[in-house]
Amino acid sequence: MKPFDIVIVGGGGAGLYAAMEAMKTNPGLNIAVLSKIYPNRSHTSAAQGGANAALANKAKDDTVEMHIFDTIKGSDYLADQDAVEVLCSEAPKIIRELDNMGTPWSRMDDKTIAQRPFGGAGRPRCCYCADKTGHTILQTLYEQCLRKGVIFFNEYFALDLSVDGSRSRGLVAMNIKTGKIEAFPAKTVIFATGGYAKMYWNRSSNAAGNTGDGQAITYRAGIPLKDMEFVQFHPTGLRKSGLLVTEGARGEGGYLTNALGERFMKRYAPEKMELGPRDLVSRSLETEILEGRGFDSPAGKYLHLDLRHLGADIIKSRLPQIREMCMYFEGVDPIDDPVPVRPTAHYSMGGIDTDNLGRTVMQGVYAAGECGCVSVHGANRLGGNSLLDILVFGRIAGRAAAEECGKFNPTSIPEGELAEKELELRSFMQPKGHYERYGALREELGHTLGMNVGIFREASKIKQGITDIERLKERFQHVRVFDTGDIYNTNLLQVLELKNMLDLAETVAAGALVREESRGSHTRTDFPTRDDEKWHKHTVYTMEGGHPKIGYKPVTMGRYELQERTY
Amino acid sequence: MSDSTIQHHEESRDVTFRVHRFNPQVDSKPYFDDYTIRLEKGITVLRAINYIKEHVDSSLTFRAFCQAGICGSCAMRINGMSKLACTTQVWDELDKAREPGVIKVEPLRNLPHIKDLVVEMDPLVGKMQKYSNWVDSKMPEEQWGKKEFLVSEEEFLAYDKATDCILCASCVSECTILRAHKEYVSPAVLLKSYRMNVDSRDSIHDQRLAGLVQDHGVWDCTHCYRCQETCVKNIPIMDAIHGIREDAIERRGTKDTSGARHAEAFMEDIEKKGKLVEATLPIRTNGLAWTLKNLLPMAFKMVMKRRTPPPPPLVKASKGIDALRKEFKEMTSHVGKDHEKKSGE
Ligand SMILES: Cc1cc2nc3c(=O)[nH]c(=O)nc-3n(C[C@H](O)[C@H](O)[C@H](O)COP(=O)(O)OP(=O)(O)OC[C@H]3O[C@@H](n4cnc5c(N)ncnc54)[C@H](O)[C@@H]3O)c2cc1C
Ligand code: SF4
Ligand code: SF4
Ligand code: FES
Numbered sequence: 001m002k003p004f005d006i007v008i009v010g011g012g013g014a015g016l017y018a019a020m021e022a023m024k025t026n027p028g029l030n031i032a033v034l035s036k037i038y039p040n041r042s043h044t045s046a047a048q049g050g051a052n053a054a055l056a057n058k059a060k061d062d063t064v065e066m067h068i069f070d071t072i073k074g075s076d077y078l079a080d081q082d083a084v085e086v087l088c089s090e091a092p093k094i095i096r097e098l099d100n101m102g103t104p105w106s107r108m109d110d111k112t113i114a115q116r117p118f119g120g121a122g123r124p125r126c127c128y129c130a131d132k133t134g135h136t137i138l139q140t141l142y143e144q145c146l147r148k149g150v151i152f153f154n155e156y157f158a159l160d161l162s163v164d165g166s167r168s169r170g171l172v173a174m175n176i177k178t179g180k181i182e183a184f185p186a187k188t189v190i191f192a193t194g195g196y197a198k199m200y201w202n203r204s205s206n207a208a209g210n211t212g213d214g215q216a217i218t219y220r221a222g223i224p225l226k227d228m229e230f231v232q233f234h235p236t237g238l239r240k241s242g243l244l245v246t247e248g249a250r251g252e253g254g255y256l257t258n259a260l261g262e263r264f265m266k267r268y269a270p271e272k273m274e275l276g277p278r279d280l281v282s283r284s285l286e287t288e289i290l291e292g293r294g295f296d297s298p299a300g301k302y303l304h305l306d307l308r309h310l311g312a313d314i315i316k317s318r319l320p321q322i323r324e325m326c327m328y329f330e331g332v333d334p335i336d337d338p339v340p341v342r343p344t345a346h347y348s349m350g351g352i353d354t355d356n357l358g359r360t361v362m363q364g365v366y367a368a369g370e371c372g373c374v375s376v377h378g379a380n381r382l383g384g385n386s387l388l389d390i391l392v393f394g395r396i397a398g399r400a401a402a403e404e405c406g407k408f409n410p411t412s413i414p415e416g417e418l419a420e421k422e423l424e425l426r427s428f429m430q431p432k433g434h435y436e437r438y439g440a441l442r443e444e445l446g447h448t449l450g451m452n453v454g455i456f457r458e459a460s461k462i463k464q465g466i467t468d469i470e471r472l473k474e475r476f477q478h479v480r481v482f483d484t485g486d487i488y489n490t491n492l493l494q495v496l497e498l499k500n501m502l503d504l505a506e507t508v509a510a511g512a513l514v515r516e517e518s519r520g521s522h523t524r525t526d527f528p529t530r531d532d533e534k535w536h537k538h539t540v541y542t543m544e545g546g547h548p549k550i551g552y553k554p555v556t557m558g559r560y561e562l563q564e565r566t567y
Numbered sequence: 568m569s570d571s572t573i574q575h576h577e578e579s580r581d582v583t584f585r586v587h588r589f590n591p592q593v594d595s596k597p598y599f600d601d602y603t604i605r606l607e608k609g610i611t612v613l614r615a616i617n618y619i620k621e622h623v624d625s626s627l628t629f630r631a632f633c634q635a636g637i638c639g640s641c642a643m644r645i646n647g648m649s650k651l652a653c654t655t656q657v658w659d660e661l662d663k664a665r666e667p668g669v670i671k672v673e674p675l676r677n678l679p680h681i682k683d684l685v686v687e688m689d690p691l692v693g694k695m696q697k698y699s700n701w702v703d704s705k706m707p708e709e710q711w712g713k714k715e716f717l718v719s720e721e722e723f724l725a726y727d728k729a730t731d732c733i734l735c736a737s738c739v740s741e742c743t744i745l746r747a748h749k750e751y752v753s754p755a756v757l758l759k760s761y762r763m764n765v766d767s768r769d770s771i772h773d774q775r776l777a778g779l780v781q782d783h784g785v786w787d788c789t790h791c792y793r794c795q796e797t798c799v800k801n802i803p804i805m806d807a808i809h810g811i812r813e814d815a816i817e818r819r820g821t822k823d824t825s826g827a828r829h830a831e832a833f834m835e836d837i838e839k840k841g842k843l844v845e846a847t848l849p850i851r852t853n854g855l856a857w858t859l860k861n862l863l864p865m866a867f868k869m870v871m872k873r874r875t876p877p878p879p880p881l882v883k884a885s886k887g888i889d890a891l892r893k894e895f896k897e898m899t900s901h902v903g904k905d906h907e908k909k910s911g912e
Binding site for chain 1: 590591592593607608609610611614620621622624625626628629630631632633634635636637638639640653654655656658681682683685687688689692695696699700701702703704706708710711712713714715716717718719720723726727730731733734763766768769
């Protein structure tokens with residue numbers, strides 16, 4: 001393969017914006033986007049709510065300043081303030097840019113882009129397109145990339161970085177349709193592979209492929225990860241699938257009830273009841289389940305979201321999508337029956353450690369989007385800030401790579417690396433006396449993470465989790481791929497994704513154990529308060545001997561002093 | 568805990584999935600594998616075949632990603648209809664099964680086959696490119712980001728529903744014309760083209776339209792409505808197809824509409840959308856209502872019976888209602904003759 005100037009791994013919002021911006025910065029560059037699924041299928045499409053920007057279309061007194069403050073406070077003061085400043089001040093520009101290229105934003109009467117209120121934001125600044133915001137942004141970016149003639153390698157699975165000392169030589173990837181392992185020599189590689197919250201498996205709102213591949217690849221190549229212990233949970237995931245029932249259901253007056261028929265929120269938030277803040281409600285559901293007041297089923301323990309008292313008319317007119325989801329995915333019509341729910345892993349704040357230009361410590365390697373950690377979300381991200389993050393920092397990384405690649409010499413990837421990889425992958429297919437099925441390991445991983453490194457964490461449980469993960473890693477050695485063919489071998493791909501999740505799960509658990517405080521999404525029952533003196537710092541992970549070694553990095557402060565986070 | 572025990576008594580039963588298998592590397596021809604598994608009510612087809620992959624046969628190959636009906640990966644034919652596996656309840660399909668307890672699962676049609684339930688999507692992407700399925704902004708790129716376009720509610724609503732499309736290709740799989748002509752533009756691409764052409768921010772409307780009226784374009788559609796009936800997002804695809812045709816006649820006249828196939832569609836357009844007649848034929852006489860009432864249903868019946876009328880002489884009728892009436896008479900007599908010829912075959 002002829003050498004590339006830039007190879008972008010990932011065709012979600014971050015990857016596509018990076019591609020567009022890189023082409024714009026220098027149209028003469030040889031750029032490729034590689035994605036394990038067709039770009040328009042990326043998980044960016046699942047974002048319904050919207051993207052924040054202080055356009056001040058709706059609330060005329062909204063300012064970038066306020067957006068910055070809300071984000072820093074939301075992060076429980078773990079975000080880097082200079083990065084947040086970039087995020088929020090670029091926001092209006094990026095939303096308008098999307099409009100200028102065709103994103104179908106919903107509009108207000110005065111024909112400007114509509115904005116709605118969103119959790120943790122002092123003003124209504126979330127720009128949206130009905131309940132399909134991420135979908136329409138992704139479509140627009142994909143269309144624009146097609147317009148610009150971006151070269152796509154669709155259904156290519158990134159396997160490894162090829163590393164030469166302190167610099168990257170490019171990427172090794174598999175063509176899924178042929179099974180062939182191919183080299184992508186490149187001066188720069190931008191990782192934009194999305195989040196890792198799917199490691200919680202059936203307890204995750206994420207797509208099946210949000211397995212943190214980019215984070216795992218860079219981590220194994222010696223690039224540090226950051227703040228991995230911070231995983232955001234959403235209170236109402238469907239029992240069987242983990243898919244989200246949006247907050248609207250409770251907004252309309254839905255009840256949360258336990259197996260005793262109690263509206264249990266009276267114990268935790270007697271005034272706000274079901275409408276308490278997201279993390280509090282998540283913790284309340286989890287407590288009910290842990291204390292044995294949940295329902296039991298083969299698909300796990302759960303509680304009820306009861307909408308029946310609202311009546312068929314209200315459910316049909318105001319919650320049609322939610323009703324449809326419950327029927328599709330749970331087989332329950334909320335008009336007749338309560339909906340089985342439990343908290344679900346939703347978003348990964350941690351990721352590949354980068355600077356404000358998306359650069360990692362390795363020359364030529366960049367990261368952006370949910371797979372990167374700049375960090376703008378700190379210990380807890382605000383709704384509507386993630387789409388913004390992937391767009392703003394996707395663009396910045398694209399520009400940075402386009403500007404810097406000229407400084408780097410062309411590279412090539414040694415043939416031997418491909419052959420070695422081929423052998424490694426083939427070894428999964430060897431008949432084994434005793435073998436493991438990846439499906440079982442995947443489920444067990446999700447289960448132990450949910451139980452031990454989930455919403456409530458404490459030293460003894462996390463240690464249990466770590467032991468479990470180590471055992472799973474051992475058992476992984478015996479996983480057998482039964483599909484021995486080359487063409488479209490999803491059996492093999494899912495095994496590789498499992499390997500990535502196992503490596504990353506270890507960092508999540510290790511971080512959760514060392515961080516002896518409660519901050520944002522990370523709740524330690526044995527250390528229930530935030531401890532700024534000891535823990536106002538980022539955790540950083542490097543791989544040593546196959547396991548994470550933890551270090552620390554200071555938080556970049558700025559205008560805003562540490563304050564208690566109350567709402 | 569009586570309440571919780573009730574929850575245990577969910578209906579469960581054995582279900583057989585008869586799945587199309589073909590791996591070009593080893594199989595000389597496709598075959599079906601039967602997998603019988605015990606399932607609980609409330610499960611989707613995707614979860615069921617996922618279960619088969621994890622526990623019974625790991626080589627079974629299909630695409631799936633979001634599991635929530637939004638990414639468009641998992642479209643396949645279930646009991647003969649193209650739809651999303653992740654939003655389809657097994658229990659609903661059991662009601663539709665031809666053989667009791669057996670659900671048939673096959674790959675989409677009209678796209679090259681890769682393996683088992685996976686088909687090639689590149690041809691669809693190629694067509695999106697061919698028909699410029701993007702907004703080519705009125706604003707020069709250097710100025711992007713500085714100010715937003717002002718878009719009225721009405722302008723927004725023109726493309727809102729069309730942007731629901733998740734490119735799952737279910738409609739592509741069911742399209743009657745595509746079965747015969749792989750080069751045909753495809754319903755999803757027509758939908759997307761329409762969406763771009765009604766966007767007030769776009770600048771290449773005429774160029775896109777010129778592409779759409781070429782061979783294998785919008786005039787090839789037979790108006791069978793299969794695509795619309797199939798659409799997993801309930802998008803009125805036919806409105807888009809009608810819209811493009813209406814637009815084409817309005818802006819380009821009938822020069823593109825030669826050939827009998829086109830006429831058929833043209834007539835149906837008129838039947839479906841009375842306003843086309845108004846828009847294209849400057850008839851403002853009282854006679855119009857009469858004409859529509861009396862002649863169009865006849866034209867529609869002809870279409871439904873698949874009779875092939877001659878190229879549309881309708882536009883000439885713009886001079887007046889009498890001319891239109893005459894043209895229609897002429898046309899119906901032609902059809903009669905055509906029909907005789909055909910039935911003699
Ligand atoms: C249900 C849900 C609702 C949400 N709602 C909102 C919201 O309202 N507002 C908001 O701001 N955020 C929301 N988020 C979060 C937001 O959607 C994501 O954080 C964001 O879309 C991630 O974008 P990305 O470009 O980083 O990654 P993704 O969109 O996940 O894209 C990752 C890309 O990487 C590719 N890839 C991955 N691994 C490999 C590999 N090994 N080889 C090749 N390619 C690979 C994939 O193919 C894909 O193209 C929501 C998330 C979920 C789950
Ligand atoms: S109506 Fe036209 S586009 Fe739709 S399925 Fe029939 S022939 Fe295809
Ligand atoms: S128009 Fe409907 S059926 Fe066709 S690709 Fe789009 S969503 Fe799927
Ligand atoms: S898996 Fe995404 S639509 Fe079915």
